[in-house]
Amino acid sequence: MGTVISQSIYDSDAQKIAKEIDTEIKNLENINLSWRIKDSDINRINANSGNFTKVDDRTIDWIKTSIDVSKNCNGVFDLTVGPLIQLWNIGSDDAKVPTSDELSSALKTIDYKNVIISGNEVKCGKGQNLDLGAIGKGVACDQIANILDNKNVKGATISVGGSILLYGKNPNAANWALGIRNPIGKADDYVAILKLDECFVSTSGDYERVFEKDGISYHHILDPRTGYPAKSELLSVTVICNSGLLSDALSTACFILGYENSISLLEKYDAQGVFIDKDLNVYVTKGIQNRISITEPNFKLVKGN
């Protein structure tokens, strides 16, 4: 995963627990998720496209949930975007703008409906390529929550890349205070504070990974319908949910869908969201309207329905 993990574990055994978490993250990458590591579940499914491959139970669960989300958002989030992502390769040194021919061949393979689960085996369509990169960090947070459960930890804040786990109770206050990052500011600038209880938080923004060529900026949230970075009126979406995987998947989907079209999607998963658009309006779903306070003058709060 190669991402930064920062942890604050409020427990006397914090050191030992932190080590366990690091080990778990490595296992996730090696065994299940990485499309780079040869023997990972995802890689074996991709290598064996068109045929069934036996994989770990947890991988099956994650694929099942991913298919479910893909269905509910009409493919805006799609676990088969592998070829598209690899074409652009944004975030690495080989990032490039693909030709329209390259894009149409890649787009042809993208269709979550061709991913079939049978028992403990999974098959993707011939030529398809699964990529769970968009949800990997959320999945990690889910696993970390399990570890913390086993250790009876009272409270912790964990961040894997940009996916956040707010676990248990804040020892310093009544609830956790989450800062919503300023999408047009530096990494530690925040525009609002959300008071939250235990939950998972993911943010998708056009500032996270950007690639510039010939004066045009391409961000990394690709729209599987067009093949290009999503043209959204949003600068960032923050999704709050009771599952890390879902918060990751939903934040990607909501960024592409825009505020209006995301509301029913979030309701389906009992999730909440904070949307910041290009005019610095901050739209907040009903469930968290009373928990947010804007701290930056130029941003306007708009209470959603």
Add this chain to the structure above:
Amino acid sequence: MNGKKSKINISKNTSRVALLGILSAQALALSFIENFIPPIPGLPPGAKLGLANIVTMFTASTMGFTSALCVTIIKALFVGSTRGVTAFFMSLAGGVLSTIVMCVLLQIKKNPFGILGVSVACAIAHNTGQLIVATIISGTAMFASYAPFLLFFALVAGCITGSILNVLMPALERQSSFFRR
């Protein structure tokens, strides 16, 4: 040949190198000793008295810039080999800046400062050099908050080293004169 002349006829360069060697060793020893002083809480970690500056200042005033620079570099290498690369650059930066300041002050024809003033200026330069290196290495400006502490500590350290130098001056000069015979 002539009984009146000294029997030992070492060339000037050799005796200079030998003296530098002794001075460097003394600088190293002082640097080593001051590590045993426990860090005082409230002060930035790694803040050192800079006792080695006593030797460097003496070298600068009696043997010139290049000689003082030699002592500084040797001391930095010693620090580097015992405490790591970070410490090497900290010591080098502080030492070089401090050496430059002391030489500038000592070269000025009408130097207004006595030993105490030069010591204090050196100590401040030393800490400034270290702060700059710390900022560059960490790539952040978070060490700027240390500035007031470092300034005050440099003042105290400068007074202490200046006083010690003042006391040791005759002894150091005697040591040097041994090499000039």
Add this chain to the structure above:
Amino acid sequence: MKSNKPFLKRADIILIVIVIFICIVLFLPNFLNRNSSAVAVVYKNGKEVQRISLDSVAKSYEINLGTEPANILLVEKGRICYKSATCHDKLCVKQGWLSKSGDTAACLPSKTLVVIEGQSSTDEPDIISY
């Protein structure tokens, strides 16, 4: 060779007085805040990652900063310190307890810093979304 180097001249005293004056000016903000409750601010790579209101700490706990070399902070009511570190010098750990505004401890190899600030601010986030 100058054997008669004067120790103290007028310029020396002026220099010292100026330095003391600058120090007082720089220290003033800290002294004015002494009586407010203490907030520990943790920086990683120069960015603020956490604010801890030390007075509202009920039970002591640890924080793993997740750096390389590793740093573990120990937070107790009213004070905080580097409990352990895997860096070479362990100067951070040797700094001991930080409790009063202005107290600092840092680990240069892992680029972390802990500073005690004066104001107790209940309006700072525990974590910021990315």
